[in-house]
Amino acid sequence: MSLILKRGNLPTTPHTEFYAIPKVLSLEEVHGTYGFSGAFSRKLHVRSYPTEQIRPPVKGSYDLATKAAAVDTLQPYHILTGNMPYGEDALAGRKPIVFGQNTILSISKPTKSTPEDSFFRNGEKHEAYFVQEGTGTLKTEYGNIPIRKGLYLLIPKGTTYQIELTSKNAYFLVMESSYPITFPPHYLNQEGQAKMMAPVVETEIEPPEFQPPRDEKGEFLIDIKHAGRKITRLTLGHHPFDLAGWEGALYPFGFDVKNHHGIAREIHTAPPLHQTFQSGNVPYNGFSICSFVSQMEGWHPKDIPAPYAHYNVDSDEVMFFSNTHYGARKGVIQEGSFTFHPGALPHSPQGRAALKSLATRGKVSNRLAIMLDTMFEPLSITDHGYKYRDKEYALSWHKATLSTNGKEATEALHGT
Numbered sequence: 001m002s003l004i005l006k007r008g009n010l011p012t013t014p015h016t017e018f019y020a021i022p023k024v025l026s027l028e029e030v031h032g033t034y035g036f037s038g039a040f041s042r043k044l045h046v047r048s049y050p051t052e053q054i055r056p057p058v059k060g061s062y063d064l065a066t067k068a069a070a071v072d073t074l075q076p077y078h079i080l081t082g083n084m085p086y087g088e089d090a091l092a093g094r095k096p097i098v099f100g101q102n103t104i105l106s107i108s109k110p111t112k113s114t115p116e117d118s119f120f121r122n123g124e125k126h127e128a129y130f131v132q133e134g135t136g137t138l139k140t141e142y143g144n145i146p147i148r149k150g151l152y153l154l155i156p157k158g159t160t161y162q163i164e165l166t167s168k169n170a171y172f173l174v175m176e177s178s179y180p181i182t183f184p185p186h187y188l189n190q191e192g193q194a195k196m197m198a199p200v201v202e203t204e205i206e207p208p209e210f211q212p213p214r215d216e217k218g219e220f221l222i223d224i225k226h227a228g229r230k231i232t233r234l235t236l237g238h239h240p241f242d243l244a245g246w247e248g249a250l251y252p253f254g255f256d257v258k259n260h261h262g263i264a265r266e267i268h269t270a271p272p273l274h275q276t277f278q279s280g281n282v283p284y285n286g287f288s289i290c291s292f293v294s295q296m297e298g299w300h301p302k303d304i305p306a307p308y309a310h311y312n313v314d315s316d317e318v319m320f321f322s323n324t325h326y327g328a329r330k331g332v333i334q335e336g337s338f339t340f341h342p343g344a345l346p347h348s349p350q351g352r353a354a355l356k357s358l359a360t361r362g363k364v365s366n367r368l369a370i371m372l373d374t375m376f377e378p379l380s381i382t383d384h385g386y387k388y389r390d391k392e393y394a395l396s397w398h399k400a401t402l403s404t405n406g407k408e409a410t411e412a413l414h415g416t
């Protein structure tokens, strides 16, 4: 993240003697990306290293398997994540639905908080949550971030965390990447500020609220995700949230989707204008995350607000519909619908959506959808995703065209 922050207490000069507790040497840890070359933070533990395990590592009580469904045909998918059951905590209950070599998308619908003495750490992927539903707190060694509907939570690989719920349940879309997830570099100037023409403002991020160090002894369990899906449980003899302070550019933060300030155009705006985050080196690898927020449709006297059919051969596209006001798929999607359009296929608005959209020219839509486009990375659907698919989706364009919607749309437009 381009904002470099400093919280708590630590020495002015890195890696010099410091005593957060009198006569107890504080211990420094660097949490870094891209080897020693990317964004990093310097963390100062009050008395223990994060390496001090008191029991041998054991296999975790769950895994996060990404098993591909046995499907041989190329097809678009519509996965009804709203129909997936609620249960477990946010980590043990996370269900991958599509995945590739560097990217995993999952749904988590927890009913419980992370147990008090247990923690999760993704050792292989950076994470971006989108909160569809629920309230609570993301607790990390960097501090706490309040959770609410419409919030993105960006959690760097290697962050130790818990998710505490204050609502009865929650509903998260979870996007994982091998590469750091950041604001797109082309939105930022040479000083790291968001340019004035960008749809995001770097100071509108919600950094973690620093908490006093937990200088406690006991048995603290850390479930680390690694090797594609496995969970290994470590046992530390001290509380992992034991920082006297930290400083740097790598830390979890929140970003409200309402702070994606949509950019409108006289004619249709292509997705790169809706980009909020990216991972890797788009458009050569990694992915782009776009927020389709409420904004004015094109106002050209002959604009067609619905998108064109598109065949983006180097991207697999997934889209999560937070509400049902997305014109191109109205009548097909539900709240929580997740579409997966492989790059090997073109896709388009359904049925008469283009004709219907003429009536929305110059009007503000209430849509909210999150899109992730991979770059040169094919995705596969998991067994779990396949189980909740809309079996008729591949034929939905044809069926929608055959329906009476065209007549209704013409009537709505021309008042006949």
Ligand SMILES: [Fe+2]
Pocket: 310, 317, 341, 347
């Ligand atoms: Fe698309």
